[in-house]
Amino acid sequence: MTTLPAPTPTVATSPAHGPAGRAAGLGAVLAWEVRKLVAQLRVRVVLLAALVVPVPVALAISAQSQPPKDTLFGRYATTSGWSLALLILGFAGQWALPLLTSIVAGDVFSSEDQHGTWKTVLTRSTGRSTLFWAKVLAATGFAVVVLAVLGAATIASSVLLGGGAPLTGLSGQTIGDGQALVLVAAAWASTLPPLLAFTALAVLISVATRSSAAGIAAPAALGLVMQLVGALGSLQGLRTVLPTTPFEAWHGLLTAPRFTGPLVEGLVVSAVWAAAALAIAYVLVRRRDVTGG
Template identity: 65%
Template sequence: MTQPITQPMTTGQSAPVRTVGPDHVARRLPGPLTALRWEVRKLRAQYRARAVLLVAVLAPVAIVVVIHGQSRPPKDTLFGRFAIDNGFALSLLVLGFASQWVLPLLTAIVAGDVFASEDQHGTWKTVLTRSTSRSRLFWAKTITAGAFATLVLVLLAVSTIASSWMIVGHQPLIGLSGQTIPAGTALQLVAASWAMMLPPMLAFTCLAILLSVWSRNPAVGIAAPVVLAMVMQLVGALGGVEAIRPFLVTTSFEAWHGLLTEPRFSGPLIEGLLVSGGWCVASLATAFVLLRRRDITGG
């Protein structure tokens, strides 16, 4: 039976003696949310994360202004033909570009560094001796990275749709089947199209986490997911790869096309959810095993 710990009282003190028993010690141990709050606090202090959020808000406005000021529309891109005169088409044009090159980069800037930074600064022993476990720390960092990716996507979507609406207009949209979509319905479909970017974006987030844990190098954790996204884009554009194309994360970025046809189809959306979920599970499971088996005695 554990004896209560009695704090000694120095000469001249008149304060009552406090007894700290086992129950009091247990109550002072950090709860499950402590590690999460700590990771969120560290992320909020990073200038890199603030810069990404600022870019997500301001960059779409600049892009909308530049495209709207062009004398000729970019006809070689999806919805580019109507981008100059239709705000919804311009929002979808930006969405198509962002899904190919921008979204994997924006999420990897934080997710690719969230674990590797501990190796870079040699702080593993410090963070793991603050009454927390590897499992708790792993999920705290993972949730923080996923929440950041979600926030970036929301800011990017809101900024793009709002600036396109105000600068270009909100005329009825011409869909992929040539049908006319009323403005109210078009707004809902454009917002839904942006929302459909979240599953593959989270898949790249988990992939960046895996590379961050495996490489222990922030540069690899950030750059490698972007390179892999480019490789997947190129492979998906090749002929004769129909068997593997559905399993590429980048293919899920195209699932929103089914919302703009008549009749609409949801097959690619379901496949995208399953594929993105599979990449998330595989990446996180591998990263978790690697972190659990890591020897952190060196720092």
């Protein structure tokens, strides 16, 4: 591997090198990783899609003559924009969010394999731990940004383009617009812990398989399988420990009285999954032999 393929944005040495030519610190390496991400067309397209796609989705669902009653909040999705935003949140948690975060997290390590650049980044600029955490932080940051963009775009387009009826909560109660905005935004925000768990899972798969295709597709596919398994009523114990279950923890915010047990449980489950996946990925990166590749 002597030639460097063109697609890797070879951001020059200056931000990666610390003072006096020593290995760069975490901040510098993070800045370097972020610049590499921002330079990728794929990342820009995903962010743009997260911003724009909710508009046609909201329009398409509102225009249906029969509301999608078989899904939670589908019953009033055509008459209430708040319901529409929560219906889309339900679908997003099932597969869209794991897929969106994997597009970066599932590629951030394996792209170095694809381009054969491990030796370049490790021998010249920084240590493995610093590089590992910089990449994880960059992927985490992208997850936060994509959730914020998708959530804000969905809520805005649903409320502006959907029906004007008030939100019907999960205890049958009617929720006023002011409170509905807070609750719907909180519901979207509550999917961050499982989203970060999937980010860590994508990082692990990216590190372990050294394949971007697997890193991007596998977490989304795993998420779908977990959703199906979690929906089986007979596997209650398994459901509790799956990282897909916290994607539904926001239901408790919309009942009266509210319950937050699943949110706390989801936070713990997500943290365990993220910690375990990152720990394994870290060991794999530390022990990896890059001299051959």
